[in-house]
Amino acid sequence: MSMNSTTTADALAQPASSSSVSRLILATSIGNALEFYDLVVYGYFAAVLSRTFFPVHDRTVSLLLTLGTFALSYLARPIGALALGSFSDRKGRKASLTLSIAMMTLGTGMIALMPSYAAIGVLAPIGVFASRLLQGFSAGGEFGSSTAFLIEHAPERKGFMASWQFSSQGASTLLASLFGAVLTSTLTAEQLEGWGWRIPFLFGMLIGPVGFYIRRRIDETPEFERAEKSAAPVRELLATQKEQVLVSIGALVLTTTANYMLLYMPTYAARQLGLAPSSGFIATLAAGLIMMVLTPIVGHLSDKVGRVRIMLGAGVLFFATVYPAFMLMNAHPSLGSLLAAVTWVALLKATYFAPIPAMMSELFPTRTRTTGMAFGYNIGTTIFGGFTPLAVAALIAATGNNLAPGLYLMLAAVLSLFTVMWARVRLHVR
Numbered sequence: 001m002s003m004n005s006t007t008t009a010d011a012l013a014q015p016a017s018s019s020s021v022s023r024l025i026l027a028t029s030i031g032n033a034l035e036f037y038d039l040v041v042y043g044y045f046a047a048v049l050s051r052t053f054f055p056v057h058d059r060t061v062s063l064l065l066t067l068g069t070f071a072l073s074y075l076a077r078p079i080g081a082l083a084l085g086s087f088s089d090r091k092g093r094k095a096s097l098t099l100s101i102a103m104m105t106l107g108t109g110m111i112a113l114m115p116s117y118a119a120i121g122v123l124a125p126i127g128v129f130a131s132r133l134l135q136g137f138s139a140g141g142e143f144g145s146s147t148a149f150l151i152e153h154a155p156e157r158k159g160f161m162a163s164w165q166f167s168s169q170g171a172s173t174l175l176a177s178l179f180g181a182v183l184t185s186t187l188t189a190e191q192l193e194g195w196g197w198r199i200p201f202l203f204g205m206l207i208g209p210v211g212f213y214i215r216r217r218i219d220e221t222p223e224f225e226r227a228e229k230s231a232a233p234v235r236e237l238l239a240t241q242k243e244q245v246l247v248s249i250g251a252l253v254l255t256t257t258a259n260y261m262l263l264y265m266p267t268y269a270a271r272q273l274g275l276a277p278s279s280g281f282i283a284t285l286a287a288g289l290i291m292m293v294l295t296p297i298v299g300h301l302s303d304k305v306g307r308v309r310i311m312l313g314a315g316v317l318f319f320a321t322v323y324p325a326f327m328l329m330n331a332h333p334s335l336g337s338l339l340a341a342v343t344w345v346a347l348l349k350a351t352y353f354a355p356i357p358a359m360m361s362e363l364f365p366t367r368t369r370t371t372g373m374a375f376g377y378n379i380g381t382t383i384f385g386g387f388t389p390l391a392v393a394a395l396i397a398a399t400g401n402n403l404a405p406g407l408y409l410m411l412a413a414v415l416s417l418f419t420v421m422w423a424r425v426r427l428h429v430r
Helices: 008-012 018-044 046-053 059-091 093-113 123-153 155-186 189-196 198-216 222-226 233-240 242-271 277-305 307-331 335-353 356-361 366-386 388-399 404-426
Strands: none
Touching: 018 046, 018 093, 018 123, 018 155, 018 198, 018 242, 018 277, 046 059, 046 123, 046 189, 046 242, 059 093, 059 123, 059 233, 059 366, 059 388, 093 123, 093 198, 123 155, 123 222, 123 356, 123 366, 155 189, 155 198, 155 242, 155 277, 155 335, 155 356, 189 198, 233 242, 233 366, 242 277, 242 307, 242 335, 242 356, 242 366, 242 388, 242 404, 277 307, 277 335, 277 356, 307 335, 307 356, 307 404, 356 366, 388 404
16 A cells, blocks of 8 residues: 555645644644653653662662663553554544543653652552553554644645644753753752652643643544544554554654654763763753754655655765764763764754654555554654663663664664665655
């Protein structure tokens, strides 16, 4: 099946007005931003959380337990993708989006209010793990439903509309980095560990109800309402569209490993480069700004020149330059070198991943679109995203090589470039 298999109703859709487009983008972005914001905050404050909820005598073991909990929570994402994706394809994008943001907010609140290990013992890490599982499940349905919602409201601008999916992740990185930079530079280590780390989680918990209210007031997509519904989207997807799912997974490898490497960067800057904790947050703040601003521009460009051409160019550059970027940071550890390397990675990442949501939406017909995108996206992020911080920390600990993350990202680039070429030849993705 090729991208041409999507419903022919796309061509009949009327262009959405500018005010309508802005409202649709806001409704979807606020939930996706909340999802990624919480993930980023957890990763950024991993070292503090490890001492609060997973206190052991060895700091490395404590950190690995924290990152392991982060990684294991991703196992709930493919389950959430199938459950909420199927729900979206049967009952509507709006219903799924409303449910996912409610669960996401609850999970964020659980972490924000969770007593420490010193207060309640082993119940603390169990509670953190439960909150991560709930958020993983809800996040599993967010990408597919929100992307389908955006492109089905404005099918003539798929690249631009769907790119806001990842632009909102940039906004999340920017906001989380701002919290990290301010808190680590203004609070003492004792204050940060005692209560300061809770502030960004409490903020995330408070913006959830705003997103829930906005999503309750949006309209269902015309394309979904016109389309023939599948009685069993999961069964249909796995029986007839396995190749499309594999392409979705492979195309995501590069962007999701880069995403979660950036998430790990404050920890890397402090532990491997010996820089002040605020330095890593300043660098990721710049990365968030780049991703937020550049992604919609590249998404718009992909509507004009094609998705594959942009992705291949960015992927090749990424492969050729990411290892030298890590060499630069380690040879000259400073805020300047860290900022230069992270900025470059963010530029390439934003260029590569901006066309992906639209490309994925074109692989699946309307009747299984959310299930297909959600399942492919979450298998990719589970295997190559959620485990990236843990894998990188373990690689560095095992080898003593601070350049290991660069090699890891080069391998990711090879896998994604092969997949994109496969999609171009086999599925005629443009």
